[in-house]
Amino acid sequence: MEGGSTLSWRENIINQIQNRNKEQLFKFQDLITSHNRLFDNHNALRHENLQLSIQNEKLRSEGAVIHHGNGNVSILESKLLAQQEELTELHKKRGENAQMLIDLNKKLQEKEKKLQMVEESLAERTATNNSLNKEIERYITHKTELEKVNQHLRDEHQALQLAFYHLEEKLRKAQEENSKLVDQIMKYKSKTAEKMNEENENFLRKCNLKLQRELEDAAKDMKGINFDAIPEDGPNMQRSQVPSKAAVVFDAHDGVASAVQWGPVDRVIATGGEDRKVKLWDVSKGNPENRGVLGASNAGVMSVHFDNTGTYILAASNDYAARVWTVNDQRLRVMTALLFLNFIDIKFDISDNLQVGF
């Protein structure tokens, strides 16, 4: 019972719904959808229509302008005339333009010439510029060379300076050595002097002894002699006289006369002076007579001597040298550069050998 009734009410309901849909929906559905479509189309068209009418209005206003322009023939003719006038005007303008063109061409040519000139001068300038550049280069090389040389010289200079220092050092050493040697010499000299003094003393003592002996001998002999018998102005007791007046005075030298010597023969005097000269004088006739001037000395003459015969004359000078001249012909015979010290005195010894004193 339940099942049957279930079926019936459900069937009933479904049928009713389907009927309802048929009645209420399907009848209208297509109609309304198509209506809505038409409605939309209608709206779209209306919108489009509005747009078009606006456009149309625009076009119409433009068209009106065009219609107005569309006048009669006279307007066209006048237009043509105007165009022709314009044409002639244009022709005129064209002639003017041609003239202008020619002028401009001329100008252009001138400008080109100028341009050429400018270019030439430019080229010249460039050439000079190039040569100058070359010169500059040359100078630069020259300069570098000079610099090199300079450098070279500088190096050399340095080397020389070094050598110089070296030599100076050597010189100093040599001087030291020299001074040592001089000291030695001085020592030897003093020794020699001592020896000579000793000899002199010995000689003097011998003399004294001899004299003592002679005196003793004499004393022995004098035992008979009466002292009272002896006169006071006996021949042996002459009074001594001291020269108080110069016999001859004369100017011998320019400056100081530092040496003078009698010659052994004749009455000849030799003088030596600061003026580096040795002069010979003959004083036999009272007044001195210059017999000759002996030069060749390089500094003041300190000492002069004759040999025993009067043939040679010896002079010592401040230039560390002793010189010997012959008296007769007054010629320089010997020059002896001796030591570094100045001569104070020199002598010939008896055998005519040169002896040197200091």
Added chain:
Amino acid sequence: MATDREVLREIWEGKLPVCFELNQEEVNDLQAPEPYYLIVPRLSYFPLVTDKVRKHFVKYIHPDKLDAEIWLDYNGTPLKWHYPIGVLFDLNNSDIQLPWTITVHFDKFPEEELLHCTSRETVETHFLSCLKEADALKHRTQIVMNMQKKDHNQLWLGLQNDKFDQFWAVNRKLMEVGGEESFRYIPFRCYYKDEPCLQRLIKPLSESGCRKTLSQLLEELNMLQDGLSQLKVTTHGIEPPLDTPLQWMSEHLSYADNFLHLIVSSVG
């Protein structure tokens, strides 16, 4: 149960042809606007389908009223937006000529008779409140409260966008009877004459455990003074047989708000 599913589908597919016309007094143009035709779902609400209508007519009204809320009337009776469209139609079914011609108003909102509807959210709030009320009757609100916000959204979007599958994927849960054989009470609203709708506690099963039918419901509502034959019950545009079980009706013939909307009228 393929046929039951079919019933759900057919109920969902129920649609009505409507012709909207602007109130003549409000036309502010040389030409009266063309009427606007629409096919509207019976289960939906008017505010969800009238956007295009508003857009169509707003060009023809007085500029001061451009932002005004629209309201509808049929034959001088304002239409309550918070009733499903199908209910509104069935209430007036007796004298309606299809397509259903409805007048659109922008002016003179009838404050006493209609609720304001400012936006779709207002409709959504109302819809969800109804769902909760129905669930309170069916399951003591347990199911609807255990749902997530996204499920509520899905129900709402399914209704709004006329998506049967989307809606029923969630609504199915609300129609489950759980461990029991039936709902606690049948959520229904009964419209009789011009009185406000009736809501009463009606169990789907009798004390003996038998399924109650539509006629028993009428009996419990004390409507049988004139005899069964004098009454006609309409819902979804059909008259379900009086021996249809209430539980089945609630599961299959409820509107989207989970209520049965039954229009009772006297024959003749």
Added chain:
Amino acid sequence: MSDSENKEGINDSSDIPKDADVSSENSENITIPSHSGDSTLQKKNKVDIFLKATANAPIMKRRKWTVDHDKTIAWIISFLRKYFKLDSSESLFLYVNQSFAPSPDQVVRNLYECFGTDGKLILHYCQTQAWG
């Protein structure tokens, strides 16, 4: 059931003197049951409602009211707004069962029949939206 209703009636009547001023100032008239009226007859047309504040809502001195059964939710809301002297910008929501907001055009009787407990309908009110 009827016993409890009677009790409520008695309670109700005991409330009268206290709230007489409230009812009298309310021109729209929350109807106070008459003492002399038949209890069952009175019950046909009247419904007891129990108004409870929720969240930040102001509290009423008297919570139990008796109203005509054909009054709407909108009517109760406007009564509450007047009672609290709410500004038009302030909102007020009513909830049934602490779960859903009834439609403003719903009549009290329907709610009482479906969701009333112990002979009265409990309505929660608040100023912010609660329970979705």
